[in-house]
Amino acid sequence: xxxxxxxxxxxxxxxxxxxxxxxxxxxxxxxxxxxxxxxxxxxxxxxxxxxxxxxxxxxxxxxxxxxxxxxxxxxxxxxxxxxxxxxxxxxxxxxxxxxxxxxxxxxxxxxxxxxxxxxxxxxxxxxxxxxxxxxxxxxxxxx
DNA sequence: CGTTTGACTACGC
DNA sequence: CGCGTAGCCAAAC
Numbered sequence: 001x002x003x004x005x006x007x008x009x010x011x012x013x014x015x016x017x018x019x020x021x022x023x024x025x026x027x028x029x030x031x032x033x034x035x036x037x038x039x040x041x042x043x044x045x046x047x048x049x050x051x052x053x054x055x056x057x058x059x060x061x062x063x064x065x066x067x068x069x070x071x072x073x074x075x076x077x078x079x080x081x082x083x084x085x086x087x088x089x090x091x092x093x094x095x096x097x098x099x100x101x102x103x104x105x106x107x108x109x110x111x112x113x114x115x116x117x118x119x120x121x122x123x124x125x126x127x128x129x130x131x132x133x134x135x136x137x138x139x140x141x142x143x
Numbered sequence: 144c145g146t147t148t149g150a151c152t153a154c155g156c
Numbered sequence: 157c158g159c160g161t162a163g164c165c166a167a168a169c
Contacts (some may be wrong), residue, residue, distance in 0.1 A: 005164070033152085
């Protein structure tokens with residue numbers, strides 16, 4: 001539970017981008033915190049290395065504050081597991097995902113190879129000022 | 144005002 | 157494959 005650095009230096013820019021990307025995730029698919037964050041350009045003044053080291057957690061932080069129209073249940077961690085520590089919330093997310101046709105294995109894990117979303121199209125990314133195709137997912141090594 | 148508590152991930156055992 | 161650790165902030169109690 002050592003959370004370290006919870007929020008980006010520019011949540012006003014970062015958070016809305018996280019939410020907008022999450023809104024693109026289709027029902028029946030899931031995306032990870034790290035994958036969302038990997039599409040966002042580094043915050044001004046933050047070294048790429050440092051940004052990469054914390055962005056996934058920052059994405060989680062942004063999701064904790066997301067507007068009602070964001071399908072928050074479709075965002076899981078890099079292991080394909082639900083990231084809530086609160087059991088009540090874990091159940092809520094699991095039920096919502098099951099209702100969308102997503103299956104969990106015996107260890108409460110989702111098979112990302114099968115249910116993982118491939119991400120927004122390059123055209124969409126470009127239109128939203130996000131990372132160009134050649135940099136997509138390549139910043140750091142996070143998922 | 145000190146403590147507790149987090150929607151993460153990679154990596155080493 | 158499961159479990160612990162680093163990272164070392166900040167808002168809510």
